[in-house]
Structures are given as structure tokens and as C-alpha cells.
Amino acid sequence: MxxxxxxxxxxxxxxxxxxxxxxxxxxxxxxxxxxxxxxxxxxxxxxxxxxxxxxxxxxxxxxxxxxxxxxxxxxxxxxxxxxxxxxxxxxxxxxxxxxxxxxxxxxxxxxxxxxxxxxxxxxxxxxxxxxxxxxxxxxxxxxxxxxxxxxxxxxxxxxxxxxxxxxxxxxxxxxxxxxxxxxxxxxxxxxxxxxxxxxxxxxxxxxxxxxxxxxxxxxxxxxxxxxxxxxxxxxxxxxxxxxxxxxxxxxxxxxxxxxxxxxxLRVGIPQEYHCPGMQDEVIKLWTDVADLLEKLGCEVVAVSLPHTQYSLQCYSVLNCCDVASNLACYDGLEFGCRTESMESTEDLFAETRLKGFSDVVRGRILSGNFFLLKGNYDKFFRQAMRLRRLIYSDFETVFRxxxxxxxxxxxxxxxxxxxxxxxxxxxxxxxxxxxxxxxxxxxxxxxxxxxxxxxxxxxxxxxxxxxxxxxxxxxxxxxxxxxxxxxxxxxx
Amino acid sequence: MGPTRVPLVIFRALSSKARSCVPQEPVFRKLKEHPRVEIPIQTVHLLERLSLVRFGEAEAVTRLEEAVKFAQAIFDVDTSNVEPMHTVLENRSVPLREDRPQRWDPKLVLNNVTKMEEGFIVAPPGNIALKEDERLNDLRS
CATH class of the missing domain: 3.90.1300.10 (Amidase signature (AS) domain)
Structure with a gap:
């Protein structure tokens, strides 16, 4: 049912x-x-x-x-x-x-x-x-x-x-x-x-x-x-x-x-999406469906999105920077997990966040604050945002x-x-x-x-x-x- | 719960144009090798204070160094004359809602607070800077 x-x-x-x-x-x-x-x-x-x-x-x-x-x-x-x-x-x-x-x-x-x-x-x-x-x-x-x-x-x-x-x-x-x-x-x-x-x-x-x-x-x-x-x-x-x-x-x-x-219908096949490590059966399926679309009357063409392979590095910076700020609200006071520490407010926050977040989450917060340091802000954060525009423009170009x-x-x-x-x-x-x-x-x-x-x-x-x-x-x-x-x- | 029927899709073995559009080999430029990053202990302490998060263990610092090494690939792209992009909605107007007060039952708002006294949230003393985690000094040396 x-x-x-x-x-x-x-x-x-x-x-x-x-x-x-x-x-x-x-x-x-x-x-x-x-x-x-x-x-x-x-x-x-x-x-x-x-x-x-x-x-x-x-x-x-x-x-x-x-x-x-x-x-x-x-x-x-x-x-x-x-x-x-x-x-x-x-x-x-x-x-x-x-x-x-x-x-x-x-x-x-x-x-x-x-x-x-x-x-x-x-x-x-x-x-x-x-x-x-x-x-x-x-x-x-x-x-x-x-x-x-x-x-x-x-x-x-x-x-x-x-x-x-x-x-x-x-x-x-x-x-x-x-x-x-x-x-x-x-x-x-x-x-x-x-x-x-x-x-x-x-x-x-x-x-x-x-x-x-x-x-x-x-x-x-x-x-x-x-x-x-x-x-x-x-x-x-x-x-x-x-x-x-x-x-x-x-x-x-x-x-x-x-x-x-x-x-x-004009269908593009982005060449850079075939990256190392892709399973042969995935490539085969991709090829077969491209064929199928052509058989159904689509015009299938190869297209290039040249900045694709920097997308994850770009994302790793933007994501961590956002995470550092978005997860700042979890301090144990207004809601969520709270540890016993009464030594100081900052100590309570740090202890709570050590206990409440996994090492993956803490790692992203710390990385984000590293990328946002005064000396790194332009080098990492703004560079990632510039790269984002290039990735965005790649798509804009192919969709013409x-x-x-x-x-x-x-x-x-x-x-x-x-x-x-x-x-x-x-x-x-x-x-x-x-x-x-x-x-x-x-x-x-x-x-x-x-x-x-x-x-x-x-x-x-x-x-x-x-x-x-x-x-x-x-x-x-x-x-x-x-x-x-x-x-x-x-x-x- | 397991699958009961394998769908069989048979395609005519034609060397069509579409077929040749799908790259049969990876399309990938080898990335430049960036040097290992070493984060000084002062920066480690600073990040703990800024984040109000403890690294907890020396491996966590190593993981940060690896994350930074990974991110350095973004330096390889020439972005001169490219403006940073904050959002894809940059050319649209995104109206803010009117700032009008709403009635909420304070009890509901405070429902998730762990420690309260006489309607106030209890916090430990403020204005005391986070102590440096001395264990990290030893682990890093």
C-alpha cells in the first residue's frame, strides 16, 4: 500500500x-x-x-x-x-x-x-x-x-x-x-x-x-x-x-x-563530472541515458564547467565559516545540553561545546574561525567567494x-x-x-x-x-x- | 525488504553521437601539491578562545592542519577582477518582514532552559577569559 x-x-x-x-x-x-x-x-x-x-x-x-x-x-x-x-x-x-x-x-x-x-x-x-x-x-x-x-x-x-x-x-x-x-x-x-x-x-x-x-x-x-x-x-x-x-x-x-x-531539448554532458574514482557502471549508465535522451529527440552535447574540481575546496571554506557563526548559539544556556561547570561563562560554553558536539562538528567550527582570522579572511574566505562566482558563471555560460x-x-x-x-x-x-x-x-x-x-x-x-x-x-x-x-x- | 526484480534495460548497440559525449576517461587536472601547514600553538589557543570550543586532543589540531592544506587549492585559481559572491540572490530584492512584536508565552520560550531561578537564566560569572588548555602545549612540543 x-x-x-x-x-x-x-x-x-x-x-x-x-x-x-x-x-x-x-x-x-x-x-x-x-x-x-x-x-x-x-x-x-x-x-x-x-x-x-x-x-x-x-x-x-x-x-x-x-x-x-x-x-x-x-x-x-x-x-x-x-x-x-x-x-x-x-x-x-x-x-x-x-x-x-x-x-x-x-x-x-x-x-x-x-x-x-x-x-x-x-x-x-x-x-x-x-x-x-x-x-x-x-x-x-x-x-x-x-x-x-x-x-x-x-x-x-x-x-x-x-x-x-x-x-x-x-x-x-x-x-x-x-x-x-x-x-x-x-x-x-x-x-x-x-x-x-x-x-x-x-x-x-x-x-x-x-x-x-x-x-x-x-x-x-x-x-x-x-x-x-x-x-x-x-x-x-x-x-x-x-x-x-x-x-x-x-x-x-x-x-x-x-x-x-x-x-x-538540448542536454549538456558536463565533461568534468567524470572524476577519478568513478565506478565503470556509473559511466555506463550515464552513457546509456545520454543515448536514450538522444533517441527521444534531445540534442545531446558535451559541455565544460572548468572550475568544477575546485568546488569542494571552495565549499570547505564557505561551509566552515558559516558553521563557526551558525553554531555559536549553542552554549548551553538558553537551550540544549549544558555541563555542570560554574567556573566562568566562557568555561561553561567551552565545556558544553566539547561535550555536546562531535569532533567533526568541533573541527569545522575551529577551521571556520581559522579561515576568518584577520590575516586569513581575504586569503581564504573572500577567495572562496570569488571562486564561487566563477563556478556560478560556468553554469551561466553553459545554460546559454x-x-x-x-x-x-x-x-x-x-x-x-x-x-x-x-x-x-x-x-x-x-x-x-x-x-x-x-x-x-x-x-x-x-x-x-x-x-x-x-x-x-x-x-x-x-x-x-x-x-x-x-x-x-x-x-x-x-x-x-x-x-x-x-x-x-x-x-x- | 530486498529487491525482487532487477530491471533490464537493453540499448541498441549503436555508436551514436550522444554516446561519444560522455567522457570515458576522467577529465581532471592534477592539483598542485601544497606544503604542509603548521599552526603555531598561540594560534591554537586563540582559536579555542574565539570558538569557545576545545580541541580536546592533539589529533584535532592535526585535522585542522589537514583541512587548511586541502583548502589551499583555492589559491591556484586566478580570481583577479572577480567580485566575491555572497549569495545567488544578489540581483534580487529580498524584502524584510515588518518588525512587529509578537506575543509569546514566556514559559514556552524558556521551556528549553536547563538552569533557571525566579524567571532568570543562571550563568556562571562572566568577564573571565577562557583558560588556556595547557595539555595542548605539551602535546604539541
């Missing part, structure tokens, strides 16, 4: 063969069945059942909302009133916000039922959903067979929104909200075999999303079909007075074509000649946890975010599509990247690829 997409829910409710409370119960049951995957940090059972019953009443009175009966999971860095929001950190382990993030509020207002808060890398710093206070999330694909050589081993989910991708891939809900600063919804979705949209910067409100890097963060959506992404996106998009970086868009009522025609770009998402299929944990957080990020990070620096929308299984039986995906606010074309094109590739979801 939970694997056919939102369309099937709407039909079931309209035909009165299904009630929101039944769907909610099925979701909660599925969460229990798949508990081992560690997708959720907090399950909000009571509240979900209550909201589902309100949905039942609407269905009985014939006033069905577009997302009635649709269970969704929310990454644990979005504030939810009355429900603890941890960022997968000890620092916020007991933090209960008093307000709800705008995107979540808009989904709920349309009937969606939030069933839980999902696991992630602490403060979204990571690409595996393995660096969490609550332990790693596990990929549902090949789960039973992953531990063949090392008992208890598993394939990583990708990250940082790994819990959200698993929640959808394992059939516990119809859609999920994540956040994407360097690839954090696209990466785990590609590895868990679900669809994800990283919208244009400013299309979705960040109010209530605990910030990582203000000028790069966007809420992202994860779903079982691109139609579902389009529906959730059209509901969430638009100006929010509580986020001054939201922009006017025209996505309300966005509906994709039944079988989108791609005649005459092509409508969309087709590129890999991750360099490889999902990796075994035993392999993954041999490398440190930063080294992993330099491999993992290579193909996803540039779209964040340029504020562009990107769509991650699972396409086929590898020889190992793990999902492989590609992404489409478009100019700012080209979500409609992006998703229509993606939908045609979805129809042609006919990727079979794991839970069907």
Missing part, C-alpha cells in the same frame, strides 16, 4: 476504500518492522494518529485535502512544534522547539501526516548518515546479505538525509523532507533507489530549518515518483515572510505531463547553449559500512559531494533519479541540473526518464 505513490492514496480516499487513519496505522507498523534500519530518531505516533483521525473526518465530509492520508517523514533538522528536534546531536538531544518549519507547516496544512523525525549526520555534516549521535542508518537494499563477510555489516545509505531516504525506500511513508547543502538529499536518494528534488535556492522557505550554510541550504524533497515530488513541491514553494531569502515563484498547481515529450545537464550523482553505488568507516569525514566528503556540490554553490535545481541496479544489486542514479527556477522542465524531463527506465522500487 505504501509503495504506489501519492496518487494511489488520493484515489483510495476518493473511492472511500481507504481512510487516512488506516494508512497512518500501516506506516507506523512498517516503521516497527524496519526498526533495524535506524531511519527514525523519533516516531510521533500519538500526534500522527490524531492528525489521521482529523483526515478521516474530512474524508467523510467530502472535503479531502491534496495530501490527506499522505504520511511523511521529516529530517531531524527541521523544527517541529512540541516534537524534539535533535539534529542528531547530543547538543540538542532534548530540544523541543515551539514552532514548526514553514515547509512542514505547508505540507501539514494540505493534510500530510508527519510520522517521525529522521536520522542524519550530526548537523547535516556528512555524506553517509553514519555520523549521528543515534548511530548509522542502514540501506534497505541488500540488507540481509550485506553482512556476509563481516557479521552485522551493511551498506551505507548516503547522506546527510539518509534517514529520510530510507524512510521512503523502505515503505514507511510516501514522502520525506530533507535538506541539501552539498548533495544531502540527492546522494542518499540515489543510493537508496528513490527520487529527490533539490530545488532552486529561495524556492522553498528555510524558516525552521536549522542552518548549516545559509547561502547554500535548501529544503529538499524525497519521493517514490517524480509526480509526488512535483505535488509536494507545488505545495511548499513560494514566498514566506519568515524567510527573506524566499523568492516569488509560480509553481502552485504545477502538474507534469502524462508522457512528457523531449523533442528539441543547453537547457539541462545530465550528470552522475555519486561516484559509486552504496559502500559497505566496514569500508566507509576507514576514511575520515572530510576525505569522504571530497569523494562523495563531487558531482552534487556545484549546483548548491550556483543555487540551481537538481533532480536525482534512480535508474537501474548495479551488478551487486544496488541502485545507481543520475541527476539532471537546470537553470534557476526550471523545476517544471527538470521534473518533466525526469519523468520521461523515469517512465523509460522503469526502475523497480525495492519494496514492490
Amino acid at each position: 505504501l509503495v504506489d505513490g501519492i496518487g494511489s492514496v488520493a484515489r483510495g480516499l476518493a473511492a472511500r476504500t481507504l481512510l487516512p487513519s488506516e494508512i497512518c496505522a500501516a506506516s507506523l507498523q512498517r516503521i516497527k518492522q524496519t526498526e533495524e534500519l535506524n531511519a527514525y530518531i523519533t516516531v510521533v505516533e500519538e500526534k500522527a494518529r490524531l492528525r489521521a483521525r482529523q483526515g478521516d473526518k474530512r474524508c467523510e465530509s467530502g472535503k479531502i485535502l491534496p495530501l490527506d492520508g499522505v504520511t511523511i517523514a521529516v529530517k531531524d533538522n527541521f523544527c517541529t512544534a512540541g516534537v524534539r528536534t535533535t539534529c542528531a546531536s547530543k547538543m540538542l538531544e532534548d530540544f523541543v522547539p515551539r514552532y514548526t518549519a514553514t515547509v512542514i507547516q505547508r505540507l501539514e496544512r494540505s493534510g500530510a501526516i508527519v510520522i517521525g523525525k529522521t536520522n542524519m549526520d550530526e548537523f547535516a555534516m556528512g555524506a553517509g548518515a553514519t555520523d549521528s549521535r543515534f548511530g548509522p542508518s542502514k540501506n534497505p537494499w541488500r540488507y540481509e546479505r550485506a553482512g556476509e563477510s563481516i557479521a552485522g555489516d551493511f551498506y551505507i545509505t548516503g547522506g546527510s538525509s539518509g534517514g529520510s531516504a530510507v524512510a521512503v525506500a523502505s515503505g514507511t511513508c510516501f514522502g520525506a523532507v530533507g535538506s541539501d547543502t552539498g548533495g544531502s538529499v540527492r546522494n542518499p536518494s540515489a543510493r537508496c533507489g528513490v527520487f529527490a528534488l533539490k530545488p532552486s535556492y529561495g524556492a522553498l522557505s528555510r524558516h525552521g530549518l536549522i542552518p548549516l550554510t545559509h547561502s547554500l541550504d535548501v529544503p529538499g524533497l524525497i519521493g517514490l515518483t517524480i509526480d509526488d515530488l512535483a505535488l509536494m513541491f507545488s505545495i511548499c514553494a513560494g514566498v514566506d515572510p519568515l524567510d527573506s531569502t524566499t523568492i516569488r515563484t509560480n509553481f502552485s498547481g504545477l502538474k507534469l505531463h502524462d508522457e512528457p515529450a523531449l523533442n528539441g 547553449n543547453v537547457d539541462l545537464l545530465l550528470a552522475p550523482v555519486t561516484l559509486t553505488e552504496a559502500i559497505l559500512y566496514s569500508e566507509w568507516s576507514k576514511k575520515d569525514n572530510r576525505t569522504r566528503a571530497t569523494l562523495e559531494d563531487y558531482c552534487t556540490q556545484p549546483a548548491n554553490l550556483a543555487g540551481l535545481p537538481a533532480l536525482s533519479l534512480p535508474c537501474r541496479l548495479s551488478r551487486n544489486g544496488l541502485p545507481l542514479g543520475l541527476q539532471l541540473i537546470g537553470p534557476a527556477l526550471s523545476e517544471a522542465r527538470l521534473m518533466n524531463t525526469g519523468k520521461r526518464i523515469e517512465l523509460e527506465m522503469d526502475f523497480q522500487h525495492s519494496c514492490k
